[in-house]
Amino acid sequence: MISAETEVHQSDTVRILDLFAGPGGLDVAARFLGFESVGIEWDRNACETRYAAGLQTIHADVSVMRETRFDEIPKTVDVLTGGPPCQSFSVAGNGAGRLALDTVKEFMHRLVHGEDEAEIDKDLHALGVDPRTALVLEPLRWLLKAIETEGREPYNLIVLEQVPTVLPLWEVYAELLRRGEGRLRGVKYEAECWALKTEEFGVPQTRTRAVLVARLPAEGAVASLEATHLPFDLHRGKYDPAQSDMLPTDSVIPGTRRRWLSMAEALDAASRLDDSPVDVSRLRTNGEMDFFVVSNYGSGGDPKNRGRRLSSEPAFTVTGKISRNKVYKSTAEYEAGKSDRFTIPEAGVLQTFPHNYPWSGNDQAQQVGNAVPPRLGMHILSRALRGRAPSDEELAVAATWPTVPQTYTEELRSRGCGDESRCPPDSHKVSGAPRESAL
Template identity: 80%
Template sequence: MNSPGTQAHHLDDVRILDLFAGPGGLDVAAHFLGFKSIGIELDRNACETRYAAGLPTIHADVSVMRETRFDEIPKSVDVLAGGPPCQSFSVAGKGAGRKALETVDEFIHRLVGGEDEAEIDKDLHSLGKDPRTALVLEPLRWLLKAIETEDRDPYKVIVLEQVPAVLPLWEVYAKLLRSGEGRLRGVKYEAECWELKTEQFGVPQTRTRAVLVARRPGHGAIQPLETTHLPFDLHRGKRNAAQADMLPTESAIPGPKQSWVSMAEALDTASKLENSAMATSRLRTGGKMKFFVVSNYGSGGDPKNRGRRLSSEPSFTVTGKISRNKVYKSDAEYEAEKYDRFTIAESGVLQTFPHNFPWSGNDRAQQVGNAVPPRLGMHVLSKALRGDAPSDAELESATTWPSVPQTTTDELRDIGCGDQGRCPPDEHKVTRSGRKSAP
């Protein structure tokens, strides 16, 4: 991190530290709630998106940052947030993390119990072929580091999210945070964790996340988040693209909650915003947004049985492979294998990023898929930091991202990658052509 004057300008009053920050799902949520954040991110492509979006960032390995550069984190930070990489725990992966849940549980207790961390690290390396499994311990290590550092105060609030398989580990976290035992040195938290379905918070996709919220006592018990939308019924029977108009609309569903948000609604709304660059005309028939999506993944345990979603339904879970999903406007197109793909901007909207979010660098589909949906992030952060839900005005404002001057992007890149020797190895490697290996 260079240029102290630049740092002071961009890092003043930063409250939230986002570990494994990705392109900025939680940071975007924090922005629209009026909180400043800084993220630590290993992937240079995601950093480029963050710089373009005006999000303060340190291009670094989370573990290295904790071990050797902890003092560079602004002392104004009092909220620890993050979503450790989920691939080893995800049902879409090989499941190394799921198989190691009991082992990781033991490591959590060993860390809090005060065992030598070098020995713990040695044992962690023997977990298996997927080292990312151990990263689920990093938020705990950051918490312990803050408690054990003389000129730091314990974080006031902790917000963590992961795939549903990690919920048992968040429950272990919560139990220990309530106890204040061992290396927690009597520092206790009110802590709760839940499994949340994104479509129940207005995200136009079905995605389930395990979330932990903890905060220091004195602000009352942590109440569960109140959903705003109805759940999407995954077991609704067989249907085809021609049945799209027969699905229930918001007005047809009784009760105070809204229906889930469909892909068509989300994309149509975004395309009509001022200065929208989204060209969705190819997805329309007779002026109406109407299509269906065939997933890149198998369904029902059969890799050849590709699932379908209608445009009048929420999207499948947006993953880094979303650009491989096939979009058809009719059964005739399906039979002829004449398909389209979602653009990066459209994929981002299905994640509830603003329509004009400045996706940058390479591997943009992977960036989109790795992110926390900002709209879900707004609900979680608002509950954790303010004890209530985001206002309608805040949610409405989250559709458009403010313009970021190039000077700001350059200054943030100087903060995050100014001394490239401190960035992850080979991330700024120059090829024989003289071009950098990533933009």
């Protein structure tokens, strides 16, 4: 494993380019597996978290970076990863992306078969859909850019993730990559895509992600991901939310996968680590974790029907509004309207970030909710890069993030935001000194 303390002053160790990198979900996963990455991220707050965590970062717009600064990406990069913004595709969003799925598929084919990108962009704009919808095309554009740029090679491996409604687009990606037609210039990939349930990989939350993995044939066939835990039954019936003893307590069922991980188990384990910022003493009753959570979102199409989860169950999908979920220790507290909230470190743990991950900047709840769960990322990247699941030792070590020297954080910030004029517009109030390169 590469330590987060390792000061990487040169870019010749970087293998992974992470588009829409966020606060570091996939980068954290890569680091614990021993791979160095660089992320491109538009949001300044997420960049601040990344700098504090010691993750190489370029504060830039992904599209602008591809169009005008592609030469700054290390030539050692042979893995492309990304999770384009999902709001317009999400069930929780306005759904513009879901309505435009067929149209986006058409644009994917147009890109590959050589139509002018300026015309494609013009047509996309004319649709009047959420501009973020078009960002799902960016990984394809980055691949085409690599193929068409002299001195560059096609990526050996591509890993993409999004909300489950994007799975039909990943299927089109896979089809195009297998054919290698048009601008792909005969470059063909072995490609597969799946809808993965995070709780089946040890993430203490129910969350489904659409994942695409594509590899050049020389890298071997794409292996299916093997779940390590049982799925959580979302239709388990009605029960008193204060009664946790109505749920099974067996941690391992002989001859099968392990049971899903609960909120109580994850938070309790994190709270017992040295110098942990996770303090769940307020959630204990007679020394035991016993609480229930009322979701900020409605269920069954009824906004007033707030879902509920017991502490002995996985969390709801962790979104940028997790701080609006209400936590109660008893039915009496619920009836009295006396609720608690998850802290940012606790929300991070439910996403499987290390308990002491250095969340920084503003909008931290949104950062947490936007991220890929690192534990899921470890399973995806390990299987894609190494052909096997991460070891129990690697997963155990991933509970704690090593301290990053402040000097290195400042160096990363200087390299990522040193020339603030190259950062996204209006992202800095005070201009800084110029610098020669992003890396």
